[in-house]
Amino acid sequence: MAATIEYKCPCCGGNVEYNASMGQMQCPFCDTIFDVAALMEKDEALNNVQPDQMEWQTPEQGFDPNSMDGMNVFTCKSCGGELMTDANTAATQCPFCGNPIVLSGRLSGALKPDYVIPFKVTKQQAKDQLKQFMSKKKLLPKSFASDSHLDEIKGVYVPFWLFEADADAHINYMATRTRTWSDRDFRYTETQHYRLIREGSVGFANVPVDGSKLMPDDMMESIEPFNFSEARPFQTAYLSGYLADKYDVDKETSKGRANERIKQTTQSVFAGTTGGYATVTPESTTVNLRNTNVHYALYPVWLLTTTYEGKKYQFAMNGQTGKFVGNMPMDKKAYWKWQLLYTAMFGAGAWVLLFLLGKLLGS
Amino acid sequence: MKKVFALLLTFVLTFAFLIPVFAEQTETEEETMVLFAADENAEEGETAVLFAADDGDDGSEEDDSVVLFAEDEAKESDVADGEILTVGVLQHVIDLTNGEYLSEADRAKLEQDAQRLSDDFGMDIVILINYDPGAKTAEAYADDYFDYMGYGKNSTKDGILFLRCMESRDWHISTCGHGIDVFNDNTIDYIVGEMTDDLRNDRLYPAFSTFLSLTRDCLRADAENQPIPGADTDNQQIQDEDSGKKPNIAFRVSGILIAIVGGFLIALIPMSKLKREVYNVSFRSGAADYTKPNSLNLRTKQDIFLYTNTSRVRIEHNDTSRSGSRGGSSTHVSSSGMTHGGHGGKI
Structure with missing residues (x-):
């Protein structure tokens, strides 16, 4: 073979x-x-x-x-x-x-792999995006765009584990509602205490977890989301002309991260059903997963490396959606200049407000 | 005869504590003496009933002042039962320094003005000058002099007394009855403010002329239902220059500080947006993009009421903070039980 x-x-x-x-x-x-x-x-x-x-x-x-x-x-x-x-x-x-x-x-x-999302963004588009990314950033040192040079740009299919599950959650909350009124002598505050019980399930599909040790996980999460509807059953043909890696983090290890994210979203979805109260505090949370399934997929990512003043800066671009991320150096002087400017602006506004308020209350 | 003596003695002993205070009282133009009509049935040691008596000016007893005691030693007097003794009219300008700071001519002039003023407006205007209030506070001295000497017109004892202590440098205005309403704390500050320079330099005649003139203005304004000069707190004139500035500066500085700190904190919001342009790599918190649409199936949704808790906070009412104040006057109760207004200071 x-x-x-x-x-x-x-x-x-x-x-x-x-x-x-x-x-x-x-x-x-x-x-x-x-x-x-x-x-x-x-x-x-x-x-x-x-x-x-x-x-x-x-x-x-x-x-x-x-x-x-x-x-x-x-x-x-x-x-x-x-x-x-x-x-x-x-x-x-x-x-x-x-x-x-x-x-x-x-x-x-x-x-x-079970699936692959083929590249939609071309290399030229990636290069152009980088240029655009470096422009019009108020806190970026002015010389970054001109003095940095692109060392390498490669289109990589990054291995991902895609997790699918139905999350069953049972969450209890303590909630309060308040009401105030006053008469001549007192100001009254009435607080009503409730217990809220929510139990149900939310479905998740294709939650991606980076299966490559080499690829920085936070960078891979930053270029999300990937749109699975454009995924194709895997064929090596898609890889031709690009780089690809197989996974080296197995699905068992990746499960932890997927569970974390699923639980987080489940909690916030349920919290969204507790409207109408002044305060809501979760008291106990239980999340169980069933109908779990894991798929292996290759997702397209453009990786760009540039050097500026001797340091290497890495950028990643979602090969499907074009979302561009990357950490760049921050010009400290520019930061303080803007901070001072905004402080002066809001400070003046706040002072005018206080002044008017004082006049209103004093009259 | 014996009864008269006994009654005299009783009175003297009752007010014996006032002796050292009024020991320096100068001779008045007219002899003032205890005036009362003897009660035939009074026994030795009993206090006698006092009656007002005609002081001879208009042939009636109405509005005639009564002095409770005048001399510092008991005197046997040949007074027959029921006989009315001549009584002196209460002075309005009393100089206990015996002319050391105020010439008799000036005093007499002021006395005339004060008398006329008192008659015109139905309120006793009194000016009292001494060296120092001795063991008492200036307030107590002024209040007691007013009360025990019997000043104050009408049943409400309307009046105002200005006490000036030349050595201790105290001044005190004591008001009573309607005087409390006419001369509130701000008005008093205003009047004294106009007198300050003259008082400081011991120019008593000009100072008290000013006093009488301003007092007349206030009383006239009161009679005509006009705003009383100096009574309004916002009036620039009555505010002492120094004390007016201090709260203002403190407010301004703290206002600026709050604005700066507030501005700095609010500025962090757009700054964090700008920072994210440059530092944008981070883990995602959840999997919100990957929920199956419409897959939320809430099987149980229960909101159970547990209990209710009510708390209350007492509301501060401004008018209780100044006990017994009336229209801007702080009041107190003197040793005689009368309510007096007014305040004092040192010049």
Whole structure:
């Protein structure tokens, strides 16, 4: 069984890539367009349940496999060049000829993703977004946009665990309602105390948890949400031209994060049903999950790395929605300048208000 | 004869405590003496009944002042039962310093003005000058002099007394009856404010001329139902310059501080938005985007009433904070039991 899958254009022999803006496979050389589904038979081999296969191709120089733990070497079918990848890489590009390579061994059997959301945003769009992201930010040092340079931009399919569950919750609250009135001598406050009981369920689907150790989890959560309605059953064709990683955080470990998020939202949904009270405090909360299901999916992310004043800054862009995030340095001077400006503005407003109030009460 | 002596003695002993106070009283133009009609049936040691008597000015007893005691020693007097002794008219300007600060001519002039003023408005206007109030407070001295000397017209004892102590530098205005209403604390401050310079420099005649003139203005305004000069608290004139500024400055400074702090805190809101433009990577708190639409199935929704709790807070009423105040006058009760208004100070 072939360790790598490559898609050759039947017209010109070039390597076909998944075109994000068109949503179809396109040969970048002769511009011929192919339907993704048509290339499905190439994937049939993946359906055979195989034990985890890492096909080793050791170079002749007496390369010691143990010293490169987790690193593997593959040979490019097009140019014969050898490429080294880490244990998780599932799709990559040949560093010599740029040929997209899909490492099927990493995507078969238990490792086969259930779904993939194909890229919708192109590389050029990602670059443009970065430029836009760096502009018009009041607290960004002025030189950031001009002095930073883009080191690397890569489109990666990031492995995610998608959790589905029905959350059964039973929450008790203590709530109060108040009423005030006064007569000539006293001001009265009446507080009525209630117990609120809410019991029911909320359904969740496709709650994503980052399955890659390398990808910073907070960054992956920041570019959410991903719209699952555009997900497709997995086909390696989508990966062609992009990088992809298989998961290295298993679903058991990821469950904790999913539960946390599900519980949080369940609590807030239930709290939303307790209207009409002055104060509401949860007294006891129980959340149980049933009908749980976990899927494995690859989601598209553009990763950009820039260097500014010797420091590296990483940006991520949701390859489906275009949402752009990334931490940038903050210009402290600009921060205080704006803080002072706003303080003066609101302070003047507050002073005028107090002045008017004083006049009103004094008269 | 014996009865007369006994009654005289009783009176003297009753008011013996006043002796050192009034020991320095100067001779008056007319002899003032205890006036009373003897009660034939009084025994030795009993207090006698007092009657008003004609002081000779208009042939009637009405409105004639009665002095309770005049001399500092009991005197046997050949007075027959029922005989009416001549009595002196109460003075309105009393100088217990014996002319040291005020010439007799000036005093007489003031006396005339004060007398006329008192008659015109039906209220006793009294000016009293001494060295110092001795063991008493200036307030007690003024109140007692007014009460025990019998000042105050009508049953309500309407009047105002200005006490000036030349050595202790006290001044005190004591009001009684309708005087409390006409001369409230602000008006008193206003009047004294106009007199301050003259009092400080011991120019008594100008000071008291001012006093009588301003008092006349106030009484006239009161009679005509006009606002009394100086009574309004917002009146710039009556506010002492220093005390007026202090609360104002404190208010302004605290107002500015509150505005700055408030502005700083409110400014944090747009600043946090600006910060998020630059620091925007964070974990998401929930999974709100991934709820199945319309999947909320609330099987139990119960709101159970438990109990109710009512608390109350007493409302502060401003008018109780100044006990017994009337229209801006703080009042107190003197040793004789009369209610007096007014206040004093040092110049």
